[in-house]
Every structure is written in structure tokens, then in C-alpha cells.
Amino acid sequence: MTHASDDASFTDYFSARQAWLRKVAFMLCQDWHRADDLLQTTAIQLYVVWHRADKIDHLDSYVRRILVNAYLAEQRSPWWKRVIPQWDDKDDVAESADLAAALDLHTALTALPPRQRITLVLRYYEQLSVQETADMLQCSTGTVKSQTARALTSLRRTLDPTDDDRTQPTTVRLNGPAGLRAPHMEGIKR
Amino acid sequence: MTYRSADLTAEFEALANTTPPPGTFDLDAARARGAIVRRRRRMAKASSGLVATGLAAVLAVSLVPNSAPSAASATTNPSAGTDPFASTISFGWLPDGARVSGGSADELTAGDSTSQFNLTALAAGSEPRCQPNGCTTKAPDVNGHTAYWITLTAHSGFTGLDWEYAPNAWAELDAKVGDNASSTVASIMHKVAENAQFGTAKPIPLPFHLPAIPAGMKAAFALWRTEREIAPDVRLAGNGVGADLEFGIQDRSTNAVSTMEYLIQPSGSTFPTSEELEVNGKQVPAGDIQHVTVEGRQAVVINTTADKAPVQELIVHDIDGADFTLTAVNPQAMAFLDSAGGIIDYYKSIEVLGADPNAWTTDVIG
Numbered sequence: 191m192t193h194a195s196d197d198a199s200f201t202d203y204f205s206a207r208q209a210w211l212r213k214v215a216f217m218l219c220q221d222w223h224r225a226d227d228l229l230q231t232t233a234i235q236l237y238v239v240w241h242r243a244d245k246i247d248h249l250d251s252y253v254r255r256i257l258v259n260a261y262l263a264e265q266r267s268p269w270w271k272r273v274i275p276q277w278d279d280k281d282d283v284a285e286s287a288d289l290a291a292a293l294d295l296h297t298a299l300t301a302l303p304p305r306q307r308i309t310l311v312l313r314y315y316e317q318l319s320v321q322e323t324a325d326m327l328q329c330s331t332g333t334v335k336s337q338t339a340r341a342l343t344s345l346r347r348t349l350d351p352t353d354d355d356r357t358q359p360t361t362v363r364l365n366g367p368a369g370l371r372a373p374h375m376e377g378i379k380r
Numbered sequence: 381m382t383y384r385s386a387d388l389t390a391e392f393e394a395l396a397n398t399t400p401p402p403g404t405f406d407l408d409a410a411r412a413r414g415a416i417v418r419r420r421r422r423m424a425k426a427s428s429g430l431v432a433t434g435l436a437a438v439l440a441v442s443l444v445p446n447s448a449p450s451a452a453s454a455t456t457n458p459s460a461g462t463d464p465f466a467s468t469i470s471f472g473w474l475p476d477g478a479r480v481s482g483g484s485a486d487e488l489t490a491g492d493s494t495s496q497f498n499l500t501a502l503a504a505g506s507e508p509r510c511q512p513n514g515c516t517t518k519a520p521d522v523n524g525h526t527a528y529w530i531t532l533t534a535h536s537g538f539t540g541l542d543w544e545y546a547p548n549a550w551a552e553l554d555a556k557v558g559d560n561a562s563s564t565v566a567s568i569m570h571k572v573a574e575n576a577q578f579g580t581a582k583p584i585p586l587p588f589h590l591p592a593i594p595a596g597m598k599a600a601f602a603l604w605r606t607e608r609e610i611a612p613d614v615r616l617a618g619n620g621v622g623a624d625l626e627f628g629i630q631d632r633s634t635n636a637v638s639t640m641e642y643l644i645q646p647s648g649s650t651f652p653t654s655e656e657l658e659v660n661g662k663q664v665p666a667g668d669i670q671h672v673t674v675e676g677r678q679a680v681v682i683n684t685t686a687d688k689a690p691v692q693e694l695i696v697h698d699i700d701g702a703d704f705t706l707t708a709v710n711p712q713a714m715a716f717l718d719s720a721g722g723i724i725d726y727y728k729s730i731e732v733l734g735a736d737p738n739a740w741t742t743d744v745i746g
């Protein structure tokens with residue numbers, strides 16, 4: 191590829207996926223400003239290897255891995271340990287159908303350790319299988335299952351403090367809706 | 381909310397689909413920064429083979445001050461200095477309110493809440509970024525030197541200016557200057573470029589004084605950032621300014637590079653509990669954490685593994701209003717700390733100057 195077509199193909203690719211990746215980044219960090227920073231880092235890192243993009247299988251999966259790794263790398267910095275995750279644009283969600291529910295879920299997700307949050311986002315937002323999630327996080331399927339169960343239990347406790355059954359896994363479908371694609375991915379060519 | 385958990389996917393989608401604030405993502409700026417990183421990697425591979433390492437975000441660039449390619453020796457090379465804590469470029473002028481927030485030997489970032497200026501001096505002999513397609517959009521000369529505008533964007537707000545500040549030596553300036561008209565941006569960028577200074581090492585004030593590099597070793601690189609670049613959009617606990625330094629020292633005989641990270645952040649009122657300590661996003665197992673007192677201050681030593689690699693870290697609470705973290709980034713660094721008597725003894729040889737920039741020093745090492 192020439193330099194110019196390299197740039198054009200990168201721009202086309204990333205522009206088409208920008209909205210999707212921004213939402214995934216937000217789901218990981220629960221902060222739109224940090225999501226934009228993660229998106230920026232992801233774009234930079236992808237551009238660095240873009241000249242060999244045609245040799246990368248499953249490019250969407252690859253860029254999602256860059257995003258997840260960028261998020262994990264960010265967690266390594268103690269800077270973020272003191273950060274109070276913000277939902278500082280409440281006015282912007284005023285038209286949400288269920289603002290209270292969204293804020294509750296936001297709060298509950300924010301309280302999860304990063305790995306558990308990533309696992310839930312990959313499993314239930316990105317609708318990856320257990321095996322795909324394990325591949326993404328470079329861990330065993332057993333770890334994915336246990337992280338998922340712990341995360342769901344924590345969510346359940348946070349969101350429904352009246353629930354007495356604290357030790358049982360939730361009724362969320364742990365195998366996910368096989369074969370379904372998330373609505374936010376529609377129209378994106380993989 | 382009554383949580384039934386019957387369809388978590390739908391709830392996640394509803395959360396993700398809440399109306400977001402306007403985005404700040406800038407594809408053209410990302411592309412421009414990616415191009416610089418790509419070019420630097422090529423340069424690093426072509427040089428003496430020092431390890432390339434870096435911070436995760438925009439400053440993820442390796443710097444090898446003492447390893448300029450032979451082609452560079454014929455002309456000015458701003459990276460050829462021997463003090464890794466001195467920048468060989470500087471902004472001679474910036475708009476009111478803009479201040480330097482990060483950099484290295486040959487790259488500086490400055491700005492304020494609405495503006496950003498990235499100034500880079502390419503190694504002598506490097507092609508400007510408008511190559512290989514030809515530099516065609518001529519800009520007014522900068523101090524009599526050839527200059528070109530670089531189109532970074534239709535929608536980014538960043539504009540690029542490249543100029544040959546010395547024979548066969550190019551500088552790059554990327555700038556985003558508020559919402560000004562393009563003519564104003566061009567004028568400001570030209571003034572920044574005309575006043576940029578190259579080749580004269582100017583020491584960088586940092587909140588650390590490090591012990592001298594042991595005999596048989598030399599500085600490999602230094603990357604530093606202040607709070608604005610590390611966390612531009614978040615609230616930090618405490619008062620003051622934080623800073624982050626990643627410093628590599630190289631064994632002259634084996635070429636192994638020990639990379640350590642020195643970080644201060646304004647102290648919060650409480651020290652993180654064991655449950656809050658994470659490395660690479662993973663909670664640190666309780667057995668990997670040792671609570672200690674260092675020079676009368678609360679501290680923890682972490683010896684753990686992350687992504688199958690050993691990690692060692694010391695966090696000391698409230699040194700003149702700042703928490704200090706020392707991290708051995710690679711196994712070579714852990715070996716280096718062992719040779720210095722361990723991470724605590726090495727820490728005791730460091731002077732940490734707190735979160736008030738007025739107390740920082742340009743006498744960083746030795």
C-alpha cells in the first residue's frame with residue numbers, strides 16, 4: 191500500500207468503527223472522557239501497525255484487543271486509583287428511558303474490579319462466547335466463568351440489596367445468545 | 381431499581397446508548413501521532429538496538445540519546461546530548477496560559493485547556509513527514525528556512541507545520557489552538573516555530589533527585605509527563621501537581637536496559653487499602669503485599685506477577701503532600717534494585733520533592 195492509500199484505508203476503517211469502539215471504551219471505564227482518551231490511544235496504536243493490517247485476521251477482534259489492553263494498561267497507573275469515576279453529564283442522559291436504572295447500573299459497574307468489568311462487557315455487551323472472551327483476556331475459560339459469576343453476584347448485590355439469595359449465581363444466560371450480533375455492530379463489515 | 385438480571389445485554393446496551401457528551405476523539409491527530417511513533421520505531425531499529433520502551437499514551441516514543449545513527453553525525457543532532465533530563469529543544473514563546481506539560485530530549489508538549497502544541501525535532505537525516513509524496517503546500521519560511529503546512533485534518537482542529545531548521549534537520553509542530561480562525565492559527569504557529577530553540581540543552585525540572593548512575597552503566601532514555609498529560613480530564617485527590625518519569629539505564633557491557641518508573645501524585649487523605657491495590661488491572665493478592673514503614677511513613681511493597689512477568693513496586697504515602705510510587709518495570713530493573721540493596725534502600729537514596737512544582741529541581745541525577 192502507498193502512504194496515501196494507507197491513510198485513506200485507515201481513516202475509512204476507523205471512522206466506520208469509531209462509534210462502536212467509543213461505546214465499548216465507555217462500558218469499560220464508565221467515563222466518556224476517559225473513553226475518548228482510550229479511543230485516541232487505540233487509534234494511535236492501530237495506525238502504527240496499519241501497514242500490515244491486511245495480514246491480521248479478524249481485524250475487529252484485534253482492535254478490540256488493543257482497546258482492552260489500553261484500558262488495562264491505564265489501570266496499572268496509580269493515577270487512576272484516586273480518580274472518582276464521574277457521571278458528570280447527567281443533563282445529557284435526561285432523556286434516557288430509565289435514568290435511574292442507568293445510573294444504578296453505572297454505579298454498580300464502576301464498583302467492579304477492572305477484570306470483572308471487562309469480562310461482563312465482553313460477554314454481555316460485546317456478546318463474545320466464553321472461549322472468545324478467554325482468548326481476548328488470555329486466560330482460561332474457567333477463569334472467565336468464575337470472573338463472570340463473581341461479577342454478576344456483585345452486580346446483583348449492588349443493584350438489589352433486598353435480595354436474600356446472596357450466594358447463588360444470577361439467572362443471566364452465561365452462554366450468551368449464540369449467533370446474535372449486537373445492534374451497534376450492524377452495518378459494520380468485518 | 382429492581383434487578384432481575386434477565387437481560388443484562390439489553391441493560392448494557394441501554395447504558396451505552398445514553399446520549400454521550402460531545403466527543404474529543406481526533407482521528408487525524410491519532411494518525412499523525414501514530415506516524416511519528418512508527419517513524420521512531422524504524423529509527424530505533426536502525427540505531428544501536430537499545431530497547432524501545434515508553435509510556436502508554438502519546439509519549440510512547442523511545443529515545444536513545446547516545447545512539448544516533450552514523451548518518452546523523454554529519455549535521456546537527458538535537459538528541460546527541462548526554463543528560464537525559466535536559467531537553468534539547470524548547471519553546472521560546474507560547475500563547476498566554478500555555479505551559480509545558482510533557483516531553484523528552486527531543487519532543488515537548490505544551491498547552492492549556494483549549495490549546496495544544498507538540499514540538500518534535502527529528503533526528504538529523506530523517507525525512508519530514510510530508511515525504512515521500514512530496515512537500516507541496518508551501519508555508520511562509522520560518523526564520524528563513526523552508527517550511528510546509530501539513531494537512532492533518534478536515535475535522536481535527538490540529539494543524540501541522542514542518543520546517544528545516546538546520547541543513548538536513550527538520551522540526552515538526554502540531555498545534556490545536558482553540559476555535560480560532562485558520563489565519564490566526566497560522567500566525568500563532570508561525571510565532572511558536574520562529575521562537576523554537578534547538579540544540580541547546582535545557583534541564584527539565586522534576587520532583588525527584590536520583591542517585592548517580594553506577595559505574596559501567598549509562599542513561600538510555602527518559603520520558604516525563606506532568607499531571608495535565610497523565611490525566612487531563614479527571615479529578616485528582618489532593619492538591620498540587622503530579623509527575624511521572626520513566627527512566628532507563630543501560631549496562632554498557634551487556635546492553636541490558638533497566639527501566640524504572642518514578643511517579644508522584646498529590647496525596648489523598650487516605651492511603652489505598654490492600655483491596656484497592658492493583659497491578660495491570662488485577663487486584664494484587666494479599667500475600668504479595670507487604671505493609672511497611674519507611675522513614676516514618678506508611679508504605680507498601682508489592683512483589684507480584686502481571687501477565688506472567690514479575691513486578692516490584694513501592695508506594696510511600698504523603699511525602700510533603702505527595703504519594704510516591706517506584707516501579708521496577710522489567711526484570712532487569714528488579715536485578716538493578718537488588719544490587720542496590722533492595723527497593724527500600726534504593727528509595728532511601730532518592731530525594732522526593734513533593735507535589736509543589738516550585739520545589740522541583742533541574743538537578744535530577746547525581
